[in-house]
Amino acid sequence: MNSVTTAQEAARLRKRREQGNLMFLVSPAAFWLILFFLVPLSIVLVYSFLTRGTYGGVLPIATTQNYAKLLDRDYFIVFRRSFVLALITTLVCLAFSYPVAYFISRQRARWRGLLVMLVIVPFWTNFLVRTYAWAEILRDEGVLNNVLLGLHLIKDHLDLLYTPGAVVVGLIYGYLPFMVLPLYANLEKFDHALMEAAHDSGANNFWAFMRVMLPLTMPGIVAGSILVFIPSIGAFITSDILGGSKAMMIGNLIERQFKSARNWPFASTISITLMVLVSIAVTIYFRITTEADRA
Amino acid sequence: MTTLEQNQELAIPRSAGPKRQREAGGLPFGRWAIHAEVIFTYIFLYAPIIILIVFSFNDARSSATWQGFTLDWYKSLLQGGGVLGLGGVATEGQQFAAQGILFSFRNSVIVASISTMIATTLGTLIAIGMERFKFRLRGILDIVLYLPIIIPDITMGIAMAVFFNLGFKVLSVVFGINAVLGFPTIIISHVAFNISFVAVVVRARLAGMDPALEEAAADSGANEWQTFKRVVLPLIMPGILGGALLAFTLSLDDFVITFFTAGIGTSTLPLFVYGMIKFTVTPAINAISTLMVIASMVLVITSLVLQNKR
DSSP: HHHHHHHHHHHHHHHHHHHHHHHHHHHHHHHHHHHIHHHHHHHHHTTSSSEEEESSSSSSSSSSHHHHHHHHHHHHHHHHHHHHHHHHHHHHHHHHHHHHHHHHHTTTTTHHHHHHHHHHHHGGGGGHHHHHHHHHHTTTTTTHHHHHHHHHHHOOOOOSSSHHHHHHHHHHHHHHHHHHHHHHHHHHOOOOOOHHHHHHOOOOOOHHIIIIHHHHTHHHHHHHHHHHHHHTOOOOHHIIIIITTTTHHHHHHHHIIIISSOOHHHHHHOOOHHHHHHHHHHHHHHHHHHHHHHH | OOOHHHHHHHHHHOOOOOOOOSSSOSSSHHHHHHHHHHHHHHHHHHHHHHHHHHHHSSSSSSSSSSOOOHHHHHHHHHHGGGGGTTTTTOOTHHHHHOHHHHHHHHHHHHHHHHHHHHHHHHHHHHHHHHOOOOOHHHHHHHHHHHHHHHHHHHHHHHHHHHHHHHHHHIIIIIIIOOOOSSSHHHHHHHHHHHHHHHHHHHHHHHHOOHHHHHHHHHHOOOHHHIIIIIIHHHHHHHHHHHHHHHHHHHHOOOOOHHHOOOTOOOHHHHHHHHHHHHOOOTTTTHHHHHHHHHHHHHHHHHHHHHHHHO
């Protein structure tokens, strides 16, 4: 009897000590994330339903007007443009990355590491700097115009900078490795003997690819696409530097509403909407990647 | 986000896959088409950076044709903002940044160092807690821990700006304290997103650790603290260092969140560079960019060498 209570007492003490440990480990970070992340986000959520004050600021009057305003033509266009540009970026990244990832996966082991590394190295440069490099290339007296003029391919400067095309190029440049890496991870595991089997069964190159390689590398395609799409649709720097006012995206709209127009409730509304869009994409991502892991 | 990918890549084992057979038809394109596309992509990746570096030595104010070699743009950086034509750009955070690149670089290092130390400590602790314990709310905490990684920078930037604005009002009304944006607000925000990145890296390391090692330590009579200090900590140290390095890089690189949380006199290097890009046209930007490219290469290569030594 006595030994039983002692054992129970010991178990109770151990449990208590473990809980103490858990508190020590988890609570500092949890506290920080709640106070300095969840609370700020909640304020944005609340603000998105409030009214704008006359001189900026926020009035505590509830409204859904901000959300209705999203459908205004001017704002809707920005959302549509962001979506389209992010989608084009994703598709072009996919088209360019698949052959690259395939090529790397077919090399000898020691070359593969190096080739993957070479895809990542430009990534180590600050994002602003990488974006600025494209502004230098695309501007009126920039490198590309000079080369084209020098080769007499064009008669006058082309307007390349401050166009949606410039933004897409910047986004592709910014996020290409996000596509190459998951595709490569997938293709590296792919058993290329399967393609031979498909050929032996009479499939030509096209159908062997469509029926065998494409479905089997689909998790990599989805992963890469989401990883490129998410930062692209939330872009701020790229569209700010390469797009200007002619190719404004959601991120720039938020910044303008917040800083120039000082309409904090509406800036909050757009931020929340952007977050919801991204969360949907992430949920799809996790669904598909966990399914792929299970398979 | 970028460096997370780098770290994951480092984790990809270099071991050979199945032996390569003769090249069977893979993609429905010819070999040459694929090779050409691959070469084009690698050129696409490197050309902009190389162009930037080359033109940082170009002896011309705005032309993108080669006019001869000069180091003037590098010299102008050291002489401060006046030479860079930043005089007319006195927006909020940029007045002090005009004092020059060194000042904003110093600010960047202060912010990155302090936020890395805090985030690495908190991120490592929560990583251990999440990996080693099952508890109520663990699922929710898991989601909260991932959120700062996936949330768009601009949303987080706005959230922090709104939070500090409201927080300062509360401080002033309730406690009579007048606070302004500055180093503390930047550091608080950087820690908020860096905790998550550190936690992800350390958790990956913990997940790959054999729990039998801890049990063995306990069986040999080590108490929890000894087990942690002598067994767990050394084993996850590469993860902690990797996480710290990632946090440091992300903090140094961050523009958007800092843009919304920096005050007068606390502009970081990215804010300074942004000011230059937006409001001036001078090849000095190429020079500063080149220096940043070199600095990040040195940082990453050093870390790779350190990690390979382990």
